[in-house]
Amino acid sequence: MLTVKAIAAPSATEPLVPTTIERRDLGPHDVLIAIHYAGICHSDIHTARGEWGPAGWPIVVGHEIAGVVAEVGSAVTRHAVGDRVGVGCMVDSCRECDNCRRGLEQYCARGNIGTYGSVGRDGLPTAGGYSTHIVVTEDFVLRIPEGLALDVAAPLLCAGITLYSPLSHWGAGPGKKVAIVGLGGLGHMGVKIAHAMGAEVTVLSQSLKKREDGLRLGADHYYATSDPATFETLAGTFDLIVNTVSANLGMDAYLGLLAVDGTLVEVGAPEHPMPVSAFALIPARRSLAGSMIGGIPETQAMLDFCAEHGLGAEIEVISADRVNEAWDRVVASDVRYRFVIDVATLA
Ligand code: NAP
Numbered sequence: 529m530l531t532v533k534a535i536a537a538p539s540a541t542e543p544l545v546p547t548t549i550e551r552r553d554l555g556p557h558d559v560l561i562a563i564h565y566a567g568i569c570h571s572d573i574h575t576a577r578g579e580w581g582p583a584g585w586p587i588v589v590g591h592e593i594a595g596v597v598a599e600v601g602s603a604v605t606r607h608a609v610g611d612r613v614g615v616g617c618m619v620d621s622c623r624e625c626d627n628c629r630r631g632l633e634q635y636c637a638r639g640n641i642g643t644y645g646s647v648g649r650d651g652l653p654t655a656g657g658y659s660t661h662i663v664v665t666e667d668f669v670l671r672i673p674e675g676l677a678l679d680v681a682a683p684l685l686c687a688g689i690t691l692y693s694p695l696s697h698w699g700a701g702p703g704k705k706v707a708i709v710g711l712g713g714l715g716h717m718g719v720k721i722a723h724a725m726g727a728e729v730t731v732l733s734q735s736l737k738k739r740e741d742g743l744r745l746g747a748d749h750y751y752a753t754s755d756p757a758t759f760e761t762l763a764g765t766f767d768l769i770v771n772t773v774s775a776n777l778g779m780d781a782y783l784g785l786l787a788v789d790g791t792l793v794e795v796g797a798p799e800h801p802m803p804v805s806a807f808a809l810i811p812a813r814r815s816l817a818g819s820m821i822g823g824i825p826e827t828q829a830m831l832d833f834c835a836e837h838g839l840g841a842e843i844e845v846i847s848a849d850r851v852n853e854a855w856d857r858v859v860a861s862d863v864r865y866r867f868v869i870d871v872a873t874l875a
C-alpha cells in the first residue's frame with residue numbers, strides 16, 4: 529500500500545482537514561497517477577455534507593482529476609509514465625452489462641464504481657482527487673490532449689462531460705435554441721460547448737451579475753430568472769434546456785420555456801424532490817429528462833472536442849488550505865467558474 533496525503537471531510541458538519549490515506553499496490557492493469565489539479569464540484573459538497581444521504585465519513589472527495597502517470601502495472605498498454613491523464617467520476621464498472629458494452633459505464637446495471645464513496649473491486653473504499661496520488665485501472669483513465677493545460681482540463685472530467693453528453697445526445701447544433709440554467713461550474717462549460725457545437729445559446733441566471741462573462745463565454749442571450757418578465761418573453765422558445773442548478777427550482781416555469789417537442793434535461797441534483805405539473809408537459813409534447821456524466825468513450829471524445837475547440841474551464845486555482853472557504857463560496861454561487869486545487873500545495 530502507498531500512504532498519500534489527502535484532504536478529508538470528517539463528518540457532514542465539520543470542515544475539511546488534512547489527512548493521509550492508503551492507495552492500493554499497482555495491479556497489472558493499474559496506473560498510478562500523480563495528481564496535479566483537482567476541481568471542486570458541487571457534488572463533492574452535496575456528498576460530504578450528507579445531502580444525498582450518509583457518506584461513509586471520513587470521506588475524501590474530488591472527481592475532476594488531472595495529473596501525470598507516475599507508474600504503470602506490468603500489463604498496462606494504454607498509458608505510459610509521463611502521460612498527461614485525467615480521471616472523472618468513475619473508476620470502474622462491471623464491463624459486462626449491456627450498458628457497459630455500449631460505452632455507457634455511468635449507467636452500469638450493477639452500478640458504476642464511483643471515484644469516491646464507493647467500494648472498489650479491491651474491496652477498499654474509493655477515495656477521490658483531493659489527494660496527491662490515485663491508483664486507477666487503465667481503462668478508466670483518460671488522455672488529456674496536447675493543448676489543454678492540466679489545470680483547465682481538470683473540471684472537464686465532470687463539469688465538461690456532464691454538459692457535453694446531453695448536448696450531444698439531444699442534438700445541440702446549428703438551428704437549435706439551447707438554454708443553460710445556472711452559470712456555475714457545469715453551466716459555464718455548457719455555454720462554451722453548446723456554442724462550439726453551433727447552437728444558439730441563452731443563459732438563464734439568477735441575476736445579470738455575470739452577463740458580460742456569459743456573453744464572452746459564447747452565449748448569444750442572457751436573462752435573469754429573478755425577473756418574472758423573462759418567463760413571459762421566452763415562453764415556448766427552447767428546443768433544449770439543461771438545468772444545472774444545485775437547488776430546487778419551480779420546474780413548471782422552466783418547462784413553459786420549451787417549444788413543442790422540446791426537452792428539459794435535469795443534471796443538477798438538489799437534495800429535495802421537485803414537483804412537476806402534468807400540464808407543464810402536455811400542451812406542447814414536452815419531455816423532462818435526466819442525464820448523468822458520460823461514458824468513458826464519450827468522455828475521451830469530449831476531451832478531444834474541447835482541445836480541438838480550445839475549450840478549457842474558467843478557473844480560480846487555490847491552495848489546499850483554502851478548500852473550506854472555496855466550498856462556502858460555491859454554495860453561495862460565488863465562483864467564476866470552477867475552483868481547482870493545486871495539489872502541489874498539499875504535498
Ligand atoms: P455550482 O458551480 O454551484 O453551479 C450551480 C449554479 O446554480 C450556481 O452557480 C447558480 O448559478 C445556480 N444556483 C445555485 N443556487 C441557486 C438557487 N437557489 N436558485 C437558482 N439558481 C441557483 O455547481 P456545479 O458544480 O455546477 O453543480 C451543479 C449541480 O449539478 C449540483 O447539484 C451537482 O451535484 C450536479 N451535478 C450533476 C452531475 C450529473 O452527472 N448529472 C454531475 C456533476 C454535478 P447562477 O448564479 O448563474 O444563477
Ligand code: ZN
Nearest residue numbers: 569571686687
Ligand atoms: Zn462532479
